[in-house]
Amino acid sequence: MEKRIINRVAGGHRAATAAVLAAALVGTMLSSVAIESASAASPRTSRASSTASSPAATLTAVNVPGTTALGAAAVDLAHYGYTEREYYADGKANRYRGAVAGALQTASVIDGNWPYRTRVLVRTPKPGHFNGTLIVEWTNVTIGVDADFVFAEAHDDLLRQGYAYAVVSAQNVGVNRLKTWSSARYGSLSLAASNVDPQTGGNIDNCGPIACSGDPLSWDVFSQVAAALKANPGRNPLLPGLKVRDVIATGQSQSAFRISTYYNTIQPLANVFDGFVAWDRAGAERTDLAVPEVSVNSEGLSGLAPTFPTSTYTRAWEVAGSTHGSLYAAQYVDAMFNRDKSLIGPNGQPESFTQWVEPSCAVLPPFSTVPNGLVVSAALDSVKKWIEFGKPAPPTILFTRDANGQFVRDANGMIEGGVRLSQFVAPTADQSAFNGTAFPCLVSGYHHFYTPQELEQRYGTSRNYVTQVAQAMFAAARGGYVLPYDAVAATLAATKVAIG
Template sequence: MMRDRTASPQNGTQSARSPFFLLAGLALGLSWSTSLLAAPAIDGPIPGSPPGDPLAAKIENTYPFFATHDALTRRGYVEEEFYLSGTATGYSVEGEQLAEDVPYRTRIVVRRPKSPRKFNGTVIMEWQNVTAGYDLDALWHGEQLMRAGFAWVGVSAQRVGVNQLTEWSPTRYGELDVTGGGTYTTDELSYDIFAQAAEAVRQPGDIDPMGGLNVEKVLAVGGSQSAARMTIYYDNILPQVENPVFDGYNFVVGPGPSRAGAEPVFHILSETDVRTPEGRRPDSEVYRRWEVAGAAHSGYQGQAYRAPLSERDLPDGAPEYECVAEPFSRIPLHHVVVAAHDHLVDWIDGETPPSAPYLEFEGTTKVRNELGLAQGGIQLSQLAVPTAINTGDNAGETFCFLFGSHEPLDQAQLKELYRNHGKYVAKVTKAVGSNVSDGYVLPADGLLTIREAAKSDVGKGRRKH
């Protein structure tokens, strides 16, 4: 049975990573000159707290954009923001080196344990997603990450997100620029900036964004568009890097790399993202592809977490959508994502993670049961023991096609499936046990799911939606 990675005292060893990048060799059949890149400078932590904090700054928008509302202090965590400055190498999407020593200045957001005793030694470094026009910490799953003692670092690497920050708070972010003064506007510098952020937490100078914690491993993670950017980095740029700074990668609900490198790779896809059975890269010694039935590219958990942040920090508040079907699948894809993080840490140390079945297709059509639920793939208990029809499909305005759908079952359907409440809880417990045993869900998340089932009204003759 898979275990939760619990925090433990650090062993005092220091990572043997170089503070510099050395670019050399061949990539895509083209030769490159060797170049030495400077390590970034760190300024901070930048003062300021969100509204409602007893120490809130009195000037508008002088706290970190989208600062979390999770109860960090209660969990022994702190959130801090730092400026990251230096010079970066620019690359095309094909991996061609376009420029060297281009000045940049951006920010990183750090959520970490205060105490070394709580830190498990691993940093989850997320490439902030900018599809919505602003930085989005799509893969911050506070309950799971803090429970396990991970540190999380969000990197603002792309022009769209950084430009929005400068408009949102000129006081706090007015000097940020990742375009070389407007010369490189298609994120040519983003790949090197992301890597330099990892070097900054591995080999800090006078200012340590990790607050003295000993960093043993750094995982690169990105969702959707950020996964696409990371794919470019992994496939086309990383082969040129002599001293890689990331120990493992998790590509979530987006493209994944085609190259087999030295670093292990997880590729997590929702039902939304698997449109065809074609083009699946087979599992290998360094690659795992997991497909989660019923899950959405952007599901309920992320929407619910970000709604109050959007109300606080966006001029128009939280967005609302008119979709063809009721949006936001409730299948907890994030449970699978954090389980993959846990596996990656072990994989780096030589412990091979489990494979998972693919979603089933007949030709190019997904196989569904009589309720309309996708078959195959990772079947979490919320789909295997359904109280609603959750799918990865939807349609309508703007982003509706990414939200999946959620249609609660009525009382007659529930009664047909579950004779009583005890029967329902027993089925959930059995499904959770299989998920945990197979390694797709952490034990603590499985326990949360069983508790939710036990507290529900399913099988009691009444229903709370």
């Protein structure tokens, strides 16, 4: 049906206006959503975390009058029927030998009983909207402050689908900024532990060739917080009215590397998580774990980070035209940083995420409009189905490379292969996944929205533009690399773009 409708538009049939196309797409795509929802009643497969061996952290509600939570959601959660709570997380953690980037073997315990206290933000839907899955994000601290970039990029889908969501401060950089931002609220936090291996004298957590404080407790902190949330115990449960069936770990960029290391070295010991989604970029994953993992990677970072071979339980999806964070994610993080005044610039004054990026840019404004979050959402959905029904995620999909490993591009310089969203193949902006030679703008790209005249020159008519959007999004949805809902939403949005 979809193909006939698109062909009618392309063929110029008068009855097949953009509105008719959109209505038909809604019918066909939403029917597939209904089928997927109905399948939720099917028997579930066994989970890796059914024999979890990690102890649970003790979580207590944060209640410090006159203070607010740093990094609280930068959208109206109530609009989605969600509530956000912040907890202190206390426990005792092990230090591990072998939990280092690039390792493909299970880590070993050096010692234990290192006390810690950190914090976790928990976003929960009403019980009737909960889909049974808790996502736990390892915050990115590259900027010097906690940032939940996965939630920033994909929050609309995640909240619409009914996930519970936890944001964990697992590293010293984030915890130390929390303490300087509000000593009254966060002064008791600590992830302090020696990073010196008593056997070798070297770093336990490999920060590089120079000495560093490291984060040797981060692995158990992440495990124990997730274990507590999954158990959801007591008269005052952490996730009121919810019963968690499965838990997915996620993280972006620096946190994706940590998630990848966790998968390889800690997951076999802790056995807390049922699945993993890493966004830009995970390292190589071991092949002997029956735990699903999908890595979603941008074009912007493709030249700086290699793509590793995948296996029975791992996948890699590369997204054409995408940057290390889209314009959509940047706007979310800007709103969060501007509200909290938590990111301090070189002049000692608060600044936004965009302002942090811009000095390294050759072209302004930064960021591509290609929404990584649509693919990240599909990856989370695929891992959820893999866990619950044993249905493997769609196959690895990479950019086309020649015999020398170089990316293949068309005559217009557009990369070939990968997930090809409508924002890439039928854009409303002149954009690139790259911008200059300096980090972070090198991987942040740029965009210039087309003028009405440029849109008309490129597409001719609204009908032609809608057709191109529909073709791209249907192809991505058929492959499983975007959700049906998002294909419909993109097509409906395209009908509102006036051209010609």
